[in-house]
Structures are given as C-alpha cells and as structure tokens.
Amino acid sequence: MLYGKLIKPLLFSLPPEQAHHIVTATLSLLGKVPGGRWLLHKLYATEDPSLEREVFGIRFKNPVGMAAGFDRYGHIYRELSAMGFGFVEVGSITPKRQPGNPKPRIFRLDAARALLNRVGICSHGLDRAVAHLRQPRGEAIVGCNIGKNTATPCDQAPADYLKCFRNLYQYADYFTINVACDPGQKAASYQTRENITKILEPLFEFRRGQNQYRPILLKVSPDLSDETIDLMTDIMLDTPLDGMVAVNATVSREGVDRLEATRIGAGVVSGQPLTQRALEVVRRIHTRSQGTYPIIGVGGLMTPDDVRAMLDAGAALVQIYTGYIYNGPGYVREICRALLEKKAAEN
Known part of the structure; x- marks a missing residue:
C-alpha cells in the first residue's frame, strides 16, 4: 500500500x-546497517518448503529471481536475497x-507497463565485480551474466567471455552467457552456431579442469526467428550447456505507443509487450528439448498469473525486472503466495 500510494509516485516523478x-x-545502505537485511527479510520475504526446488544441482528457496540489469555491478545481491528473491543474476559483467x-537512456512507457532502454552494457569491470562478489553472502544464490566489451571486435569476443568466466568462477553459482545484451547490435547477426560455439568451447574446457562445477546457461533474444531459436536449442542439446535463459528485451514496438516510441528513439523494450513472445520462446525450447533441460523464463512477467503461465510453459525458474519496477518490493512475496495458493488448491 505504502509503495503504491507514496513511494511509487515519488520514484516515477524522477528520471528512471x-x-x-x-x-x-x-x-546498499540498509545492508550496512546492523539488522538491515533482517528487517528487509521480515518485511518482504516469504518462506515455505514447498516453494523450494532443485535446478541444475542448486537448491533454490523459491523459483523467483532478479534478472540481470538491476544489480549491474553485483553490490546489492545480498539485500535482494534478503527481500525474498530465490536468486539474483548480476551484470552484465x-x-x-x-x-x-x-544519458538519458531509460524511459518508462507507462501505458504499456514497459520500459524502453538503450543503456548498452554499463559495467564497472571485472575487478570491481570480483571485489563485491567475494564478500560473505550467506544463503544468497548468485548468477553471473557475462558479456564482451563493446569495443572488443566480434572475432575476439571469446577471450572476453573466458576472462570473465575464469576470474568469476569461484564466486558465482552459475553463469549466463549473454550474446544479445547490447541493444546496438542486431541479435540475429551474431547468434550463429559457429560464433556461439567459439564462445562456449573455451568455457567448457576451463570448467573441466575445476574441482567445482558451475552450470553454464545461454541467454537468447526474443527477436530471433523460431528457426534460430531451434538452432540455439540444438546447440544446448549438442554441447555441455546446462540450460537456457529466455528471453532478453526486444527491438519490437508491438504493444507500445508507436508515436511515443518513435519520439524516444532507439532501444529495446521490456515489460508487458514482451509477455507473449517470452512464453512462446520458452514453450518452444521446452518442447524441442523434451523438457530435459532447465529453462529460466524471463520477460514480461508483470503479474503472478504471468509467472504461473511461464512455469506452465516449461520454465524451471523465472526472473523479473520490469514487473518489479511497476509492482514494487512486495511483488516477490505476492508471486510466492500465489504459487502457494495454487499448490494448495491442487492438493
């Protein structure tokens, strides 16, 4: 109530x-105050054994994660975990x-319950990320979303991914390989089997030499054709990939005010206009892989019903971001309670 009546209007009066x-x-400040994370947990978290699930060998306290982009630099994952998130994906790093x-590079499309952004990849770099992630994290589960520097030529991209992977390996619970994270790039132009394989193979080789196993997931764009989505799924089936993250934001303007979007200019859209396409992609990956690989479903999860639909489409876990912006800090609790109610009704 307080968020909707007071805090949200105040925040939405400011540039995003x-x-x-x-x-x-x-x-971040609350995390430094004694008892700050405990208070966040009491205010916002919902815990119940029936929410827990094991996915790619990791035990999650619930299936709701924070998508990459919110904690770009990896400095508030412990606070987000205290607020009830089952996991937090940091980056892109x-x-x-x-x-x-x-700037300005993030814009609200309130009528569409969406965001349009052209941030690109805003990163403090690998060293700062390691400094944050080496801190004691308690029960927080952290995924690292890694990408290449914008200035790195495409033929040198594998070296950027490997450098991040090697240096973050001991601090991450899983990795998301984000090859469609720069809105300035055309997703389909780079996401070919040859390019993806060149990025992934050095990561698999490095992992084989480690004592600890870190799952590797590939993130795909909603703007890829269905045939290319099938190709990405086949790469997962043919390699040691552990799963997929679907989907990123979209360059499509379907579902938004075209005049407003044209006025704002270039960028990618997240939020409600992405809901149906995200569900379609997750369902397609799930069907083609015969449900044998975990999928993290993300994109347009604006209501608990959207989350339930995503899980029904085949996602093992979900991530939220724009839905969190519009619904506020109680949204994870709302989703978890809806999942508990559904489970109770089925029993």
Whole structure:
C-alpha cells in the first residue's frame, strides 16, 4: 500500500535511472546497517518448503529471481536475497569498465507497463565485480551474466567471455552467457552456431579442469526467428550447456505507443509487450528439448498469473525486472503466495 500510494509516485516523478540509483543506494545502505537485511527479510520475504526446488544441482528457496540489469555491478545481491528473491543474476559483467551509452537512456512507457532502454552494457569491470562478489553472502544464490566489451571486435569476443568466466568462477553459482545484451547490435547477426560455439568451447574446457562445477546457461533474444531459436536449442542439446535463459528485451514496438516510441528513439523494450513472445520462446525450447533441460523464463512477467503461465510453459525458474519496477518490493512475496495458493488448491 505504502509503495503504491507514496513511494511509487515519488520514484516515477524522477528520471528512471535516477530513481534506480536511489533504490539501489538505499538498499546498499540498509545492508550496512546492523539488522538491515533482517528487517528487509521480515518485511518482504516469504518462506515455505514447498516453494523450494532443485535446478541444475542448486537448491533454490523459491523459483523467483532478479534478472540481470538491476544489480549491474553485483553490490546489492545480498539485500535482494534478503527481500525474498530465490536468486539474483548480476551484470552484465565485462572485462573492462565501460559507461554504456549516453544519458538519458531509460524511459518508462507507462501505458504499456514497459520500459524502453538503450543503456548498452554499463559495467564497472571485472575487478570491481570480483571485489563485491567475494564478500560473505550467506544463503544468497548468485548468477553471473557475462558479456564482451563493446569495443572488443566480434572475432575476439571469446577471450572476453573466458576472462570473465575464469576470474568469476569461484564466486558465482552459475553463469549466463549473454550474446544479445547490447541493444546496438542486431541479435540475429551474431547468434550463429559457429560464433556461439567459439564462445562456449573455451568455457567448457576451463570448467573441466575445476574441482567445482558451475552450470553454464545461454541467454537468447526474443527477436530471433523460431528457426534460430531451434538452432540455439540444438546447440544446448549438442554441447555441455546446462540450460537456457529466455528471453532478453526486444527491438519490437508491438504493444507500445508507436508515436511515443518513435519520439524516444532507439532501444529495446521490456515489460508487458514482451509477455507473449517470452512464453512462446520458452514453450518452444521446452518442447524441442523434451523438457530435459532447465529453462529460466524471463520477460514480461508483470503479474503472478504471468509467472504461473511461464512455469506452465516449461520454465524451471523465472526472473523479473520490469514487473518489479511497476509492482514494487512486495511483488516477490505476492508471486510466492500465489504459487502457494495454487499448490494448495491442487492438493
């Protein structure tokens, strides 16, 4: 109630990136105050054994994660975990620091319950990420979303991914290989079997030499054709990939005010306009892989019903971001309670 009547109007009166900075700075500050994370847990978390699930060898306290992009730098994952998230994906993390595209670069499309962004990859670099992630994390489960620096030529991209992977390996619970994370790139132009394989093979080779096993997932774009989605799924079936993350934001303007989007200009859209396509992609991957590989479903999960639909489509876990912005910090609890109610009704 407080968020909807007071806090949300205040935050939405500010530019989106400024509002985001206020939220993340507040969470970071609370994490430094004795009892701060305990208070966040009491206010927002829901725990129940029936919410727990084991996916790619990791035990999650619930299936709801925070998508990459919210905790870009890996500095508030412990606070987000305390607020009830079953896991937090940080990043995208790149080897070198890069500021992303010029501001303003994030815009609200309130009528569509969506965001349009052209941030690119905004990263503090590998060293800062390691400094944050080596901190004691308690029960927090952290995935690292890794990408290449924008200035790195495509033929040198595998080296960027491997550098991130090697240096973050001991600090991550799983990795997401994000090959469609820069809105300035055409997703389909780079996502070929040859390019993806060149990125993945060095990671598999490095992992084979380690004592600990870290799952590797591939993130796919909703803008890929169904045939290319099938190709990405076949790569998963033919390699030691552990699963898929589907989907990223979209360049499509379907479901948004075209005049407003044209006025804002370039960027990718997340939120409600993405819901149906995200479900379609997850269902397609699940069907083609015969349900044998875990999928993290993300994109347009704006209501608990959307989350239930995503799980029914074949996702083992889900991630939220734009839905969290529009619904507020109680959204994870709302989803978890809806899942518990559904489970109770089925029994």
